[in-house]
Amino acid sequence: MLMQSFRMAFSSITSNKMRSFLTMLGIIIGIMAVVVLVSIVTSATDSIMGELDSLGADKLTVTVLNQRGLPLTLKEVSGYPDEYDSIAYVAPTARQSATAKTSTKEADAMILGTTSSYMEVEDLKLQAGRFLKSPDLENNSSVAVIGPSLANDLFSTVDVVGKTFYVGGRGFTIIGVLETAGESLLGSTNSAAIVPFTLAERMFRLQGISSFTVKAADSTLVAEAEDDLKHAMTARFKDESSFSVLNQSALLSSLDSIQGTLTLMLGGIAAISLLVGGIGIMNIMLVSVAERTREIGIRKAIGASRKRILTQFLIESLVLSTVGGLLGLLVSWGLLGLVSYVMDASYTMSPDVAVLAVVFSMVVGLIFGINPANKAAKMPPIEALRTE
């Protein structure tokens, strides 16, 4: 019996293709809007989260906003790992962009003053040479570890250990080259020139450390490290507004909740657009029932029960909405491919979203099909037969 009803539904849908398509359009557009938006949002936030994750969930960044006449010294900061069990490494950072030159070329570089610990804090890898060492800092040596892009820009090769480049008239001997790193939110080290902190302090005319990065002894000790740092800084500056501590894992969880809110909001849009699509289906089904009054009368006269008529029209609206939902998915899939291609990114449709979208459109079809189907089923046969 169901088989027969499906066949009847299909033949009635295909007998009026244009109208069926227009009816489905509401559902198609609704599903498309939702699936594409949700896919883009989740893909985008997933990639941001992935990036943050790669930055390290066990890191804290401290920014000193006001030195209060008591500049934070390298010595103080370097003592934290010994002082607190929760802290493994500390590296001060001083960044400034500058133009690096050789006798023939020049390139934009990010000059980053730090200490030998920076390698451990950031998990940097070298492809050649060595990283900064304590003597480089003690002697204010004019040495630099540079990123591969910068090496290429300046020398057209990465085989540059021992060569010299100039920043503001000062010559730097290259002691190491970093491996290529992925682009990240905070810029990459690919075009950086890492120099001893003491030297950068002098070049940039800095008074004390204004920013440093801390690596916790263990990823479970991040919160403890954060507390310890806040204590230390509060004790140091006697004021909580003089500094800020950025916890990347906290950032991660707040991003997580932003994603949740966005998805919820899109869910709301989904509900509204599918509601509109459902009303479209109901409208057409009502028209169809009115148009086919005589057909309903004939079917009843030769023995179709109420249930049969009800099932036939319900299945018809179910098929309409399901086919609409599937077409919507197909269009979304194409559109996501196109957007990915144009934006040079990878937006993928999650299977959860796809299944949910189809199930939702089926439910919409059923709910909005009930009223028209019921109307058809309740029609008295003789009156239905008399209408033309």
Place this chain on the structure above:
Amino acid sequence: MIEMKEISKVYSLGGEEVHALDHASLRIADGEFVAVIGPSGSGKSTLMNIMGCLDTADSGEYILDDMPIEDYSEDDLARIRNQKIGFVFQSFNLLSKMSALENVELPLIYRGLRSREIHSRAADALALMGLADRMKHKPTELSGGQQQRVAIARALVTNPSLILADEPTGNLDYSTGQEIMRLFEDLHEAGNTVVLITHDDNVANAAPRRIRILDGRVTEEDSTC
């Protein structure tokens, strides 16, 4: 068995009342062959719609198989229309979007038979009506007489025990009409109840019992043949 007691059906149109049926009483036993004769507008189709459980009377009592019609549920009536009654409508009432074969298959589908049986029975019924080569045609692609024969095939395909035929030979030439009449006689002989509506006395004479209807009033005609 069909029993009608003082059945009335009144249509009021713009203040004027039309008594389509006026206190009509009759009784048709199982296995009878009855012709209902009357001029146009006398209430024949109205009587038949009530008999076939498609319409209800405004007053009076209709007892079908020893049970008042009001006691049947909606689903019971659908089942009776499907399994017990074969209806040949005056205006055919074929589904225009379906082929002749699909039209004849429909009552069997509602009966819930298997699709192979449905197909072969419907094809046989159409072949019996001389329409073996017109099965794929839609009603609009058939002549009036052919449509009438499709309607008859649809009524007979379920082997109903009660056949209600409203002017089944109205659109047929003399010899085809005779063939159809012979078919009804065969069905009657096989023990089915046949109620035949006509305004043509010659057609009515084929039936052993004749009921006359005039302005909604039913009178029995003495059997003379």
